[in-house]
Amino acid sequence: MSTQPQAAVGAPLSRVDGRLKVTGAATYAADGGPEGVVHAVIVDSSIGRGRITAVHTKAAESQAGVLLVLHHGNAPKLPYLPNPDSLNLPGERLRAFQDDVVHFFGQPVAVVVATTLEAATHAARLVRVDYRAEETRTELASASPAGEPLTYARGDAETALGSAPLRMRMAYRMSRLHHNAMEPHATVAQWKGKRLTLWEKTQWVASPQAELAANFGIPAQDVRVISPFVGGAFGNAGRAWPHITIAALAARETGLPVKLVLTRRQLYFGTGYRPAYEYEVQLASTLGGRITAMTHEIRSETSSYETFAETGVMTTGQMLYTTPHVSQTYRTVPLDVNTPAAMRGPGFSTSAFAIESALDELAYKTGVDPVELRKINEPASDQSNGRPFSTRRLRECYDVGVREFGWNRRNPKPRATRDGDWLIGTGMASAVYETLRRPAKAQVRLRADGTALVRSATSDMGPGTYTSMTQVAADALGLSPQKVTFRLGDTDMPMAPVHGGSLTMASVGSTVQAGCDALRRQVIALAVQDPRSPLYRIPVEAITVRAGRLHVADDPGRGETYRQLLVRNERDYVEVQGSYEPTESRTSMYAYGAVFAEVAVDADLGLIRVRRMLGVFDAGRIISPKLADSQAIGAMVGGIGAALLEHTTTDHRDGRIVNANLADYLVPVNADVRNLKAIYVDGRDDEADPIGVKGLGEVVLVGVAPALANAVFHATGHRARSLPITAESLL
Template sequence: MSPQPQAAVGAPLSRVDGRLKVTGRAMYAADQHVRGMVHAVVVDSSVGRGRIASIDASTALAQDGVLKVIHHHNAPRLPYDANPGSLNLPGERLRVFQDDRVQFRGQPVAVVVATTLEAAQHAASLVKVGYDSERPATDLADAPAADNPRTYARGDADQALRSAPVRLDMTYRMARNHHNAMELHATVARWNGGTLTLWDKTQWVQSPRAQLAADFGLPPESIRVLSPFVGGAFGNAARAWPHITIAALAAREVGRPAKLVLTRAQLYSSVGYRPAYEYAVRLGSDRRGRLRAMTHDLRSETSRYETFVDRGVVSPGQMLYTTPHVSQRASTVPLDVNTPTPMRGPGYATAAFAIESAMDELANELGMDPVELRQRNEPDNDQSNDKPFSTRRLRDCYRIGAREFGWERRNPKPRATRDGDWLIGTGMASALYDTLRQPAQAHVRLNADGTARVETASSDMGPGTYTSMTQVAADALGLNVRNVDFRLGDTDMPPAPIHGGSLTMASVGSTVQDGCDKLRRQAIELAVQDQESPLYRADADDVVVRGGRLHVAADPARGETYRRLLVRNRRTHLESTGAYTPPSGEARTSMYAYGAVFAEVAVDARLGLVRVRRMLGVFDAGRIISPKLADSQALGAMVGGIGAALLEHTVTDHRDGRIVNANLADYLVPVNADVPDLKAIYVDGRDDEVDPLGVKGLGEVVLVGVAPAIANAVHHATGRRVRQLPITAESLLGI
């Protein structure tokens, strides 16, 4: 069979939706304006634990334009049926306005509905709520863990540690992080009898549909969710949060469409976050640096009403390095907080900080180069399941990264390099993220004018789904990119999985290719059976399509265009449905993306200020569909990693559960002045074991190793090991 030409995949294509975004024509959830729409504003609890003793909404209701104030005294009882969605957590989801319990500070206790946003905001400030309050428990360090930890063991780690010539014992702490995407969470809800239409900021349109169907006791097909554009999410738009139910309830109660937009401050209590962690590591090795044993003891925060666990947090400790003896204990700590949620690189980024810092500490203890230490412990297979790796080019990442970064010029002695008042240090860390795939479908239509439309209910929170899927479709159909119209973000479209976990390209991309391949073969079969076609009786396997023209691969002059073929056969269009389902049963191989991150920092010797000077990431992520989008993902993740390493820290007043820096003035994120020279390199090589496209996913792995690389560079610069993120100037005073 002649291979279909590839022109779009691999090309540095600019975003196909870029013009819409920069000209303001991309419509986000809060941009929707529905005729007759009213505005809903949530009233939050001002205590961290207790019960509502009284609610006085009389003054609010007396304001012009106020239609209703809904709270637990007057809200209808909702069914809150079981939600079959895959993001269900153990416990009971928050049931808004169904009782008087307050389970965390900032919990919704009422909603004001008014004809204007200003009236709703003012009236919300006039709602008086009295509480019987209790002191909340919000401090991870002072609270006991739940008594059902997840455990893992191979070998006898305790015995191996006792006999190891080199032993280290460290505890690392990571602060809570909030996502803080540019777009606020917003929902517009409109009822039409028993049907509901929702415009929402979401990474998965099926999630709010399933949630609202369960909350209101409706058939899922009676709910349509639209989310064509998402202004960043990083994970906290992956599940349906209580404000979505509140918007739908408000619209139903007043009989008019309702818009609800959370404030920036409300994002700190109304949606999830990356939980705080304590991660204790003990490791033992021989004098040559070969690991003998590691133990991992993790504690992470969760809410009392649901139990959230970062699923990937235990994986690196089980398989990243050759370690004969391993034990793990991962516990959650129930607190009076709202429920955490995945955040970019979930679990893996947390584990990488602890493990990669520990490896750097071992390298320093042994006087060994950190890259060499990792290479000495590179495994031949996945020791957690004894499976071969589908591909693992981590050694290539080390080699290329060290060469391109100039690692050989590094003085290995900490605190040995200065630039005036600045102490200069370099550090590196490994990265990994598992390759996920889920079933997906897509509808493909080829029109008689030679254009195509591809539809699937996926999402695009920023990585460029519109563009990458257009590239896949264009090559599979043999069309120019400008002739492909890719659409997403609507539950009326064929189903697609959650847009997260780096699974979209593997899952949705594979189904887009399948649907387009089917349609292209339809057109070829039509041509070779058409007596009037130049391709009549040609071998269908020898026909390819390029630029919308079908032709014999070895004889380009023999062919015709899609347009001519369809018009002659009186076809307005051809269509097909693509599908992708990962192989059932246990996977034959261990499938991960990998990377190595190298960083150089400067630390002011008097003030303790840290500046990242340059950073390089080298990644083994399989086939790269779009180099330009890949760079956007990698460089953006490095910026995010700088934030996690040096700036981002949610601060809680443990007396009452109040988050004191719930704004972008006090919750610090990297800005232009914090971002240095960044570069990403991608190791050549597709992985055909994982999916038809040969991709492994890129969006998560590019963040995972950034914070530990910076932390290791800070130690190299200063000689001081900081085991807590973020690394602040206070932790480096007196260096």
């Protein structure tokens, strides 16, 4: 931990890359690459399962500007070596153009490369593909799971359920959700000899690097991935999808740099999504609301060729509330769909809807206030492993939320509060998300002009990595943020983990802190050993750095600047590499939250409006309150979408997603959003990592949908157990 003055960390600093973004100077994946790029457009399958019997390309190839049409019949065979650095999902990743098998509607079956995007788009429509279609399976409810389920048990849940004075059984369903980030997935691929460079939309530059190295059978060091800006991702840019291999293959076959940008429609088939879930809960309690047992029967969709399972969906039921007897079974159901992916709050947000709705149902059944019910069942330690919590300020979140939201002013009776034609309801839910840490490295360079450059191969899909890392570095080096430049998004930089799971601040932030601390100490050592320095022979621990000036802590007048010291010693720069390796913890580490919501429901039409929402979060040390608010409010907007608007509609005859566009796949807009607020309880978690953070980006979403669902029940008296809650479901 640094003993430096903390001036930048905790300050509401505006995004250091904000001006680049609002002026259009930021270069996203489709903006990158060399001059002379040609354009690729993917042809998608029009059946949900079967085999390709013929690909007719003459009409496309005859069009002006068309350079190449690739498909399984003429594409070179690729090695597709095992990729140990991938997500390592059970099964086999999709192999582009390597065989005639169609696994899902929208699977890439050909690609057209042309000198212009218009020519490639037109020619792609002229490619005709014949199929031998087979029966398509895309309905979760009617399909059977495969393989052994994931299970967990403690105590004897069945016996406890049978002897409980109060027993409830509820079934919940969550629709498939798509990420719909502002920036579509895009790739520019260029070969120079045997070396491949990729300008790519990704949350983890190491992922496409490893994937393409494995697919083409080349060393990873021969693949460079560049991704300085990401226009939103929410999880589905955390792994490499087949289109990057298609772009690289097209570039190799044409000998030209190739740009491939997925259309908005193709994003629904070509990249991942939050899978649909069925979640059945049995709950036993005393008449006073103390939980004695819970069982969880969970089913989710996955593809037929890979098994995607979110183990986090089981975690909440194991540790959030005191529950002596727990039984969980989680089954994945293979369907003729593309492989799902992590989406903000993966697993935890799904289980939160079921568990927090069930807790709300129990509250009304027992007559115990929903907040008090949760306090009654607050555990003293993590029952899943017996470990103490590193920090757990969930009670404080409840208390702050009750006070700031005005919870105690509510009439607890459902359908009892009106405002003209509107039924008014309030609801709340708890939130939890695991605190993850991964190894990371960063290069720190202090130049003779008193400025610093910090580099790490992490990403910034929106939470503000550029800014938060600048703040940490600035304080550790004793510089103003304006004197620090942070660079990211390039495999040529020091290694960093995936930018997801709320682990970037803890992991990369800790290595930036370590590197900057080490560099500052190195420069101080140079000063105290320099007879020409005013700090000569001063004890190292007595020196601090502020505004680029080294001085004695209790004698600010005695010191000199970085610039003076380095110039005098003829040093152009000083450089170190910081690293962070998380140690095994003996505690249970999570971030927590309590979300409170007020809704209005039209009594005749069933229309739902969110009037206000408050989230109170225990996320450890807050590096940047302005960025934290951006994350929390953005998550509330996303939670409104999940609770009230977003869902995929599939034509089960062929697996086609009917609403694969932003006109029919509804997301919240400005008119849906009002009066959203976040509060962060004080307290760092030094058990978690050296900078005391616990992760924020996921936990702020987790409790939103159940809080809204519980508010809708309070308003209407109707319990919605399926998301999204539509007007039709309330009529």
